[in-house]
Amino acid sequence: MKTPMLPPRALHWSIAASTAAAISYADRGTSAIAASSLLEELHWNESQLGQVQSAFFVGYALTQVFGGVLGGRTSTTDVAVVVDGSNFIDIDDGSENINIDTATTTQKQMFRRILPLSLILTGITTLLFPMAAMAGPNWAILDRFSLGLLEGVLLPAAMAGVSSTTAATAIATTTSSSSSTDEIFTSDDTITTILTKRKHPNTPNNKDIKATASAIVIAGCYLGSAWAYLSAWIIFSESSQVHLAQWGLLQHDSSSAPSVWPLLFYVNGFLSLVVTVLFLGEFDLSVWKNNNGNGSMNRSKQYHESTDTISSITMAIMDDAIAIVKETLSSKSGRAIVTAQIGQGALLYSIASWGPLYLERIADVSTITATVVDSSSSSSLTLVSSTAVAASIAASSLVVPQITQALIGMSIGVGADKLSTTIGSRLTRRSLQLISGIGPAMILVYLGSASSSGDGAMFQSPALLFGAAQTISAISLGAVSVSHLEVATPSKAGAVYALGNVFAAISGSITVTLFGVLLDKDHGQQQVATAAASDFSLPFQIVAILSVAGSIFYSLSIESDIEIGMQETKKHLQ
DSSP: OOOOSSOHHHHHHHHHHHHHHHHHHHHHHHHHHTHHHHHHHSOOOHHHHHHHHHHHHHHHHHHHHHHHHHHTOBSSOOOEEEEETTEEEETTTTOOOEEHHHHHHHSOBTHHHHHHHHHHHHHHHHHHHHHHHHHOHHHHHHHHHHHHHHHTTHHHHHHHHHHHHHHHHHHHHHHHTOOOOOEEEESHHHHHHHHHHSOOTTOTTOOOOHHHHHHHHHHHHHHHHHHHHHHHHHHTSHHHHHHHHHTTOSOOOTTSOOOOHHHHHHHHHHHHHHHHHHTTTTSOOGGGSOOTTSOHHHHHHHHHHHHHHHHHHHHHHHHHHHHHHHHHHHSHHHHHHHHHHHHHHHHHHHHHHHHHHHHHHHTTHHHHHHHHHHTSOHHHHTTOOHHHHHHHHHHHHHHHHHHHHHHHHHHHHHHHHHHHHHHOHHHHHHHHHHHHHHHHHHHHHHHHHHHHHTOGGGOSOHHHHHHHHHHHHGGGGGTHHHHHHHHBOHHHHHHHHHHHHHHHHHHHHHHHHHHHHHHOTTTTSSSSOOOOGGGGHHHHHHHHHHHHHHHHHHHHHOOSSOOBSHHHHHHHHO
16 A cells, blocks of 8 residues: 555644644735725824734744744653554553554643644734724734734744654654664654654655645645635625625715725634634643532642742743754754745745735726726715725735645645655755745846836736745745754754744844835825835845845755754753
């Protein structure tokens, strides 16, 4: 029988994490899609919008490493395990032999707790955004900052799960074909590190699956963006607005069009809660359950014990976070990952935050929608927001590119695993990152120059080119987005990925804010949006330069050997 590309354990987690990543990306993308409505209906200017958008990335950066460190932990530590064929023996419990699936689930894996908690709280925060935005830009900034804080732990925890499940698979594959004597290790970190480093060239099942599993998760991010655009396309369309208003789902008066943009936040926020329920089998919610068998005295005792240890746990996590930052930045590959993420964060977060507005301005969608609305009957005229219709048209042009990006990302993940067995992981990662960093940068520079020249004949479909830039960037799923699984031990991989995301988020926050400043031509003197498509030229050039520089540095520096976490592994073995 042919061995599946991903064994069930790794596949199930990757699908659950991918779905969670999808809805989290939809939650974060709502404010960018509704940008034109926020500017017009709430009378914000581009600087204020930029501050709201960038607030997410500030919060996102603050909890990334925390999510990676905590996601790589288990609720029990220093569990000694004997590898005996394909079985594991728990030394502490003195229990009978158990297989790999049972062994890994006896320890409470924190990534299975963190991810659903993040998903639920980000859903609630998204639901609250319309209320916050109507209260003023400062409240909107607080909401987006909180969303970033809560969402920041999700992907690092998901990647910690990928590292754990793929490493566990490697253990089962390796030990099932090994006739070596039993070996004793301490902690899950050491087991997975040592066994996955052991070479078995004659083992047919010993395949590299890291990029494939990682690509499934990251592809969910692109599909989430596609869903956000699709939902906006549907909700903001002229016909949907008329029907929603007639059904009494939109509040409006006779003199103005209704505010339809809050529905986008309500729909996606609610879906976060739905996804949590759908994947309860992969999540661990036992920590939230009350133990009804305990009396009030026992519950009081447990409460005081937990409060006594919370400070020590927090300090331990902080120590781990500081240690992983130092170790990553002191390693050659760690610096390569961080630098590449700075370039990617600047480019991808900027075009995700400002792309929909750019497409509206470059196509002069407002003129198109004005014609559409004028052709409507007078009875339905006040039921339609032309600004929302413009956003719907722009969003419709980005759905297919996001789906294509996800499909290419998946193909790249599988292809990169195969290519790495032929030409080596290092050359594979370096080559793919150059393409993913330089290609989108060249397209943005071209779009910026065409917009500033006003020569519409230079390109027929700016939306197609804009989508192509995002699609090409998906090639990084075979490069920097998987490097942490190679250069770090399994328990540290999530934290290394998180640290890269921290620098990406910081870079993105700065460039997203810079976009707003450069686009706000009257420097906040008027509460009105003033940017035209030609004003995007300079911001595009800035993020393009950062993307190219980061990819080149990565391609000159990245290695494929474990550099991060080995000190701890050696300490455990002593």
